[in-house]
Amino acid sequence: MTDRERTMSRAMVDAIAHEMRENEEVFVMGEDVADYEGIFDSTTGLREEFGYDRVMDVPISETAFIGAGVGAAQSGMRPIVELMFADFFGVAMDQIYNNMAKNTYMSGGNVSVPMTLMTAVGGTYNDAAQHSQTLYGTFAHLPGMKVVVPSTAYDAKGLMHNAIRDDDPVVYMFHKRLMGLGWMPAPDGPKTPVPEEDYTIPFGSADVKREGDDVTVVTLGLHVHRALEAAEELADEVDVEVIDLRTLVPLDTETILESVRKTGNLVVVDEDYQSFGVTGEITARVAEAALEDLEGVKRLAIPDVPIPYARPLENEVLPGTDDIVQTIRSLDPVRSLSP
């Protein structure tokens, strides 16, 4: 019953271990998940408890092992497959979007694929264009996969329990900067109290991480924390509400609309590429359903360039706290705060 503080990685692993204890059909496979315990600590301690049979290191063959995850899932098992960096999806995308995502539909609902594909996303440490992307939009764009992006330890655990129990394929995208890694310090925020027992967070329930009356900031992953920081910085000027999407598929449009109807101002912040992505989707949904309530809209995302290596360049394209502050200011929202 105790609410111990947990890093996001520990919270994820707690959920995986719990599900593995409860259900023999749950297993983990991926590169460096056994002895290394996950490059981003996503499988720490699992091999020790469950052995190599249930925590499997596999050859560098993403097409084979992600596809094998699909097959095992279709056979009724509940594989958790790790794709080390989301950026590597390219070598195995066919298994992901033509099999994992579509087999349920193409079988007329007669086949299910209860598989979790977990993968690390995000930049902020200068690892350049092939190792820093978030690609939220790519996965959410292709129908058939549920897409989860936690921002705190509490959410990470509840969402992981859900992901493993869900009868559909779930892509679970965790931001490296939030994991609580010794070698990549996390901002304040992702480490939260986490109940010891299992609990689920329903997919499609966005979380209002900060309430406010003047501007709605919709975001996810690392940028929840940056938006919260920006909101604090602006606390004397405007009252900012911060919505953490938590899942992209399904997307909780209601919570966003409710907030925008209250504030009249929308800022969408995303670490993915801008065009054809999350920011466009959210603003379109709001425009369709609440156009008359909207006074101002702005979006902030990677400006359609591959992520550059050098520090000044990466800082330029990644939305920082300052960028969020300025974007909110640029809407010039009418302040509801008493002077």
Next chain:
Amino acid sequence: MYEWMVTARYYEERLQEEYLEGKQPAFDISAGPIPGELHLAAGHESSAAGVVSHLRDSDTVTAPHRPHHVAIAKGVDLDRMTAEIFGRETGLGKGKGGHMHLFDPDVNFACSGIIAQGVPPAVGAALAAKKRNTDDIAVAFLGEGAIDQGAFLESLNLAKVQDLPVVFVIEDNDWAISMPKERITDVQDGSRRGEGHDIPHERVGHDDAVEVFEAAREAIGRARDDNGPSILEVQVHRRMGHFMGDAEAYRPEEDKEAAQMRDSIERLEATMEDAGITADERDSIRTDAQERVDDAIAWAKDQPEPEPDAAYEDVFTNPPSGVTDAEPATDGGETQ
């Protein structure tokens, strides 16, 4: 060969020093003058030296995520490569690529950080050479862990059916990050993957640069004489962690020690000694190499960082009409 090998080794020792600056006492990957991942190749020098000895500037080489030793042998501009690793404006990629993504078209060198994905482009360079009727060839370097990738296996077949002048060089250091070779393959001699495609293949079982040189002469000669692809595997050693900061908790002490004991540079020194090359002569090669490296690092660190706005340039060679340079969002964010 000796010159390249000692240059590569010293280069990486210096990079390691620079990389650790600002990352101590607590290792923070995003701190210091060289952030991001850094994969060093100490212990891999013999394969680059033995193979690239037979190449000219017009031959193409593609390297994987661990590229420096191959780049140095291929004659990639050391100053600009170093500037790239330090993220400077005058770097090979203007600071946009970084250490896993080095491109020097002057000597036909390229790399990729995605496993085995540099292999098909090497096949493409060989295809271009064949179509143009030159006798240029291409060489793709990759690790023993990478040879399980579809991109490699598909490339073997394509190169063979098209009879392309390409040599696949497998650097077998026994490890793919934390996964030892015996746990991920039952075929301990990776060059045997050539058998299924009827491709000539050879494995050099220890990192003796002279032996690699001899084996490479044959494979590269075959390619140059229009006799199709070959595979050459070289047993090398990983003297360090997979990347800087990797504590190698998964690796048995004996294995680490064994890697330290088998040093291709010392082996070559013994061979040189036998051939009558004096210690003085070797020292002078070594000193010159070190000077060159020190100069490159000093020069690179003195170069300006790119202006933030440069981030919007170079997405296209020929930007489509209607696409103007994107506006910077604001004056930039900070790294956490």
